Amino acid sequence: MKKIEDYKIAVIIGGICLGFLTILVAFYAITKFDFFKFKNDGILEKRQNAADKNLEAWRESKEKIKTVREIGVSDFVLGDKHGKVQLVVYYDFDCPFSARFQEVVNNLLKKYPEDLRVAVRHFPLESHPGAILAAKAFECSLSANKGEEMMSELFSTQAKRINDNNFYYALAKKIKLDEDKFKQCLDSNEAEQVVVTEKKEAETFGVIGTPHIFIAGKSLPGAWQENDFTDSDGQRHEGLITIIDNVLKK
Numbered sequence: 001m002k003k004i005e006d007y008k009i010a011v012i013i014g015g016i017c018l019g020f021l022t023i024l025v026a027f028y029a030i031t032k033f034d035f036f037k038f039k040n041d042g043i044l045e046k047r048q049n050a051a052d053k054n055l056e057a058w059r060e061s062k063e064k065i066k067t068v069r070e071i072g073v074s075d076f077v078l079g080d081k082h083g084k085v086q087l088v089v090y091y092d093f094d095c096p097f098s099a100r101f102q103e104v105v106n107n108l109l110k111k112y113p114e115d116l117r118v119a120v121r122h123f124p125l126e127s128h129p130g131a132i133l134a135a136k137a138f139e140c141s142l143s144a145n146k147g148e149e150m151m152s153e154l155f156s157t158q159a160k161r162i163n164d165n166n167f168y169y170a171l172a173k174k175i176k177l178d179e180d181k182f183k184q185c186l187d188s189n190e191a192e193q194v195v196v197t198e199k200k201e202a203e204t205f206g207v208i209g210t211p212h213i214f215i216a217g218k219s220l221p222g223a224w225q226e227n228d229f230t231d232s233d234g235q236r237h238e239g240l241i242t243i244i245d246n247v248l249k250k
Contacts (some may be wrong), residue, residue, distance in 0.1 A: 064218065067149070068205045068214040075119040076147045079109045083117035084213070085247050087240075090121050090202050092210040093135055094128035097156040099224040101211040108226065108240060115248055122198040123210050130163035133186075135195040137168040140185035141177060149175045214249050 023130055071086050089096040089105065094149065119201060124131030132160050141150035153171050161167060165186055172182040185191055202212070213220045227239040
């Protein structure tokens with residue numbers, strides 16, 4: 001009987017010792033090898049640095065933006081081509097915020113049919129690999145005066161669009177473009193050069209994202225609102241209607 005009791009005591013002591021040893025080993029692993037550290041150590045820091053860099057770029061761009069090239073004969077224009085109020089907008093056709101802002105533009109064109117002219121220019125973002133091809137498709141529709149229809153198709157098909165020429169051939173057919181001419185244009189480098197050049201020009205005006213608009217000497221980043229609004233920092237801003245009305249009063 002005594003032997004059994006001694007055996008139980010030995011088992012208990014052995015278990016305690018083993019548990020203590022396990023704790024020691026685990027503690028050593030944590031302190032020595034950072035076992036429970038985030039394995040991709042440094043990624044969050046890099047992401048933060050990238051965000052800071054973008055913010056700094058925006059701050060610098062605010063200082064250097066002075067003006068933008070006025071709307072000219074080479075621009076694709078929506079609205080009255082002689083309208084007193086000029087609005088220049090830089091789009092990425094793969095950007096959902098650009099698509100949302102085009103709805104604002106459409107509302108403004110209805111409200112100011114004889115006073116507003118809108119120039120649509122390109123700023124394809126590197127984060128959207130299909131944006132350049134979409135911009136090319138838009139350029140290739142202009143010679144047939146189908147730019148507005150193509151732009152509508154590009155924005156409405158964002159969710160299902162694929163980065164493939166055949167997709168755009170189908171869009172061209174849908175809006176009744178000359179398919180052979182459109183294909184030849186899309187397959188060439190000429191339209192892409194227009195897009196790339198326009199983006200480089202936009203960068204000299206401080207554009208870093210889309211949509212970005214210029215109106216009445218103001219540089220307005222993002223999908224600017226129609227009506228006056230207060231931003232997340234509590235700062236009050238004039239909406240586009242107020243800006244346009246002020247120009248028309250002059």
